[in-house]
Amino acid sequence: MHRVDGLTKGLAVPPGSTTDLDELVGVAHVTDSRHFSLPLMIAFDGALTSNVQVMRQYCASAGVELAPHAKTSMARGIVERQLAAGAWGMTAATVHQVAGLVSFGVRRILLANELVDAGAIDWIARHVLAAGTEFSCYVDSLDGVRILDTALAAAPGEPTLDVMVEIGFPDGRTGARSAATVLEIARAAGDSAHLRVVGVAGFEGLFPGFGTGSVPYGVAEFLGAIRDAAEAIAAEGLFAPEHPAVVSAGGSSYVDEVINHLHPSRFSFPVTTVVRSGCYVTHDHGVYERSSPLDGRASDGSARLTPALELLASVLSRPEPDLVIVGCGRRDAPTDDQLPRVVGRLRGSVPESLPGSAKSFAINDQHLFVRVDPAVDLRAGDVLRLGISHPCGAFDRWRLVPVVDADYRLTGYLEPALS
Ligand SMILES: Cc1ncc(COP(=O)(O)O)c(C=O)c1O
Incomplete structure (x- = not known):
């Protein structure tokens, strides 16, 4: 039994009463207004x-491991699918996300970020390391090494923490900028009684030019710098000897480049290559x-990925022949890459494409402006199907995302945790 109340966005339950979602699974269509209300994000x-399988197969045949970035959805239902498909572990960006993954029962977590808050380090020591969860995080400075060392020395049992030296690029985000700094950090971490250097990492997904149909200039060079850094650390014997060193990079856009440049066969010592793609799981109608x-x-x-998310929203008004106002807005869909894209409409529970052009061009908090071909038959009350870009921002806006079959019948639901 899974009761949700009438204030859950997307449900049509009257305020003050609740509904049992499990009773609707396999029976209700998301188009049934007795149960669901528009706008509604569905998966x-x-x-x-299919996306989970395509990526599993892609990584397996390339000989790399996958630790999907959980920040995309922070939904147990998705994480469970990824682990069931053999994910090596899960990636997080924040301690809050680590806590979410622990609550989902994840046993190997890669925090792809620096840990510099003494309280957070103490929390990790008590609730992650002490519980036997395999955990590693990034470090990209001598200050970072010192902060970790000091906080771990004060934590109960003085635990040892696995760290990966993060490599960055000029004008990029976190990550050491030079080979010399990388080595200094690895040496300092190696000297600490509380740290073990288990690998190196970086993120190529944010290079200028990101999100186009070609690989940005500089990605190959950056991945080469990660490889060189790993070789230099290995040459000094600074990686913990228990396991192959982990070399990790890779979002969803240039994971092919990561596999090419950081495949284990590219190294002179044993390496496990771990990619951290997250958005592949829902894919999208835009940047990905x-x-x-x-x-x-x-x-x-x-093999191809398929967009898994769709925003359903009503036509509220057609105040001008070529202008349609739709009942969804920034509160319902991300806009950082592009506005929700009209992919068709629903007739009952049957998806149709639109016979003519319809293009979103402006958005308010709760309204979307769509320019339409005047000949297109669209009127108030019609339901539009909208594609989104990109997925993380979509999940941020919904606490309940119905999962549906091709007939828009409920097969389950996702409950994205606050990210
Ligand atoms: C450090 C890091 N690794 C992996 C990812 C996952 O990449 P994507 O969202 O393209 O799947 C991200 C996404 O921002 C990231 O910041």
Whole structure:
């Protein structure tokens, strides 16, 4: 039994009463206004299943491991699918996300970020390390090494923490900028009684030019710098000897480049290459459609990802022949890459494409402006299907995301945790 109350966005339950979602699974269509209300973000079961399998197969055949970035959805239902498909572990960006993953029962967590808050380090020591969860985080400065060392020395049992030296690039985000700094950090961490250097990491997904249909200039060089850093650390014997060193990079856009440049066969010592793609799992109708090696940059005939998220919203008004106002806005869909894209409409529970053009061009908090071909038959009350870009911002806006089959019948639901 899973009771949700009438204030849950997307449900049509009257305020003050509750509904049992489990009773609706397999029975209710999300188009049934007795149970659901628009706008509504939904996820297609078939697309989620297929995307998880496509990525599993892609990584397995390339000989790399996958620690999907959980920040995309922070939804137990997605994390469970990824782990069931053999994910090496899960990636987090914040301690709050680590806490979420621990509550989902994840046993290996990579915090792809620096830990510089003594309280957070203490929390990790008590609730993650002490519980036997395999955990590593980034460090990119001598200050970072000192902070970790001091906080761990004060934590109960003085635990040892696994760290990965993060490598960055000029004008980029975190990450040491030079080979000399990387070595200094690795040496300092190696000297600490509380730290073990288990690998190196970086993130190529934010290079200027990100999100187009080609790989940005500089990505290959950056990945080469990560490889060189790993070789230099290995040459000094600074990696913990118990396991192959972990070399980790890779979002969803240029994971093919990561595999190419950081494959274990590229190293002179034993390496486990771990990619951290997250958005592949829902894919999208925008930035990832353009940039993914499993979509916009795919070669003909190769396996493809499928957009799994769709925002359903009503036409509220057609005040001018070529203008349609739709009942969804910034509160319902991300806009950092592009506005929600009209992909079709629903007739009952049957998806149709629109016979003519319809293009979103402006958005308010709760309204979307769509320019339409005057000949298109669209009127108040019609339901539009909208594609989103990109997924993290979509999950941020919904506490309940119904999962549906191709007939828009409920097969389950996702409950994204606050990110
Ligand atoms: C450090 C890091 N690793 C991995 C990812 C996952 O990349 P994507 O969202 O393209 O799947 C991100 C996303 O921002 C990230 O910041």
